[in-house]
Amino acid sequence: MVKKVEGGILAAKGYSVASKRVGIKPTGNNRDLTLIMSDVPATVVGTFTRNVVKAAPVKWDMKVVAGGQASAVVINTGIANAATGTDGLKNCEREAAKVAECLGVEKKHVLTMSTGVIGPQLPIEKIEEGIEYLSKHMSGVPYEGSAVLRQYFDGNRANAYMEASEAAKAIMTTDTVPKEIAVEFEMGGKACYIGAMCKGSGMIHPNMGTMLGFAMSDIAIERKLADRILKAVVERTFNMVSVDGDTSTNDTFVWLSNGLAGNKELTFDSLGIYEDDIDITGDKDIREITSVLMEAVKRGKITDAEKTAAIKDLSELVEALYTVMEFLAKTMASDGEGATRLFIAKVVGAPDYQTAKTLAKSIITSNLSKAAIYGRDANCGRIFCAMGYSGAKFDPDKTDITMMSSEGSIKLIDQGRLPLFSEEEALKILSPKEVTALCDIHDGNYEAVAWGCDLTHEYVTINADYRS
DSSP states (O other), X not given: OOEEESOGGGSSTTEEEEEEOOSOSSSOSSOOEEEEEEEEEEEEEXXXXXXXXXXHHHHHHHHHHHHTEEEEEEXXXXXXXXXXXXXXXXXXXXXXXXXXXXXXXXXXXXXXXXXXXXXXXXXXXXXXXXXXXXXXXXXXXXXXXXXXXXXXXXXXXXXXXXHHHHHHHHTOSSOSSOEEEEEEEEETTEEEEEEEEEEOSSSOOXXXXXXXXXXXXXXXXXXXXXHHHHHHHHHHTXXXXXXXXXXXXXXXXXXXXXXXXXXXXXXXXXXXXXXXXSOSSSXXXXXXXXXXXXXXXXXXXXXXXXXXXXXXXXXXXXXHHHHHHHHHHHHHHHTOTTOOSEEEEEEXXXXXXXXXXXXXXHHHTOHHHHHHHHTTOOOTHHHHHHHHTSSOOOOGGGOEEEEEETTEXXXXXXXXXXXXXXXXXXXXXXXXXXEEEEEEOOSOSEEEEEEEEOOOHHHHHHHHTTTO
């Protein structure tokens, strides 16, 4: 059973964090440099932006992830270290080298991440000085088997968790709220945890990428299995988010697993399945795969004790990771730059997942639809229009569109036509902070959900003078 717990990125065993302001951002008092460490090298997997213009830290981190292990992450806000040429990559290397020196880890195991304005070079000397300071002020939670109580931990778990929350704030740019979550679940009789945080408010339109995000777990898992699971879950969560249609140069999500929970390592062999059995295109929900395996166990089709235990572990892990990723995805969408409402598009009755996905994403990326959500305008023709130009095949004359919220629901397209409805009732339903467009195309059993936000005057204000 998966349950949400406190702790953010420090919920899992063996992680520590520190953050401070070093002056990368020209104004303000908020922290702008963060350092995270795992007590032992962790298995690492990740997803990255598909933007051809990749920031230097993305290129650096792709190499680290390809190596399979990570021990630390350093993150700065204020400057993206994108469009910085070879100097940008050299600065990534200098960051990694300084972290390695200060924490006693290998340079090739250090991830570097940046977010902010594209173009300027990092103030690398300030960052190096900051890394040295942070390395001496790491906060974490002692655990059974840890060698010593960490510095600056006074026995109050809440103090360390507060530092985790401060880190979630430190990575923010135009975000208005920190985005963090932690869950507890069980694998092989051992309590396991995933703690995660992310930032993202603008330039959000990922495709196998995520903005900046971090999941820290203490499970033992085979790298190629973790990679497959992450990509499958990302496809159904982060890749279904859009705020403004712009894919960032820096989108990165990494998942570290250090094995300190003590569970038996989860592998493809222990599960008795192959890599291709876990679909990463989104066509087949990974939760459906675990359900099929669990059903086979219940019906006695799988009787091997070790395989049965591994399947149960997989089911718990998938539910835990999906809980984390869906929460972060929805939180990013609702915190889009200038946003006042979370705008959800749910397409049902599709002949296949790709059709449902294409239609849902077309709806949430439609500026006219987003503006209508902001204005609480029951102009459902904009949503219908967005479906029509999406490229997906469907019969408009069979389509129903219903707007839903905590205030109720109202059908605004009925079998392809506009029915009579109460404008007053529609206004009430479109007024809450979360509004859903339920679109039924009556052509099958597949569905997809996408998350976006409304388009407001404030979005233009924020982005008209972003550099200042």
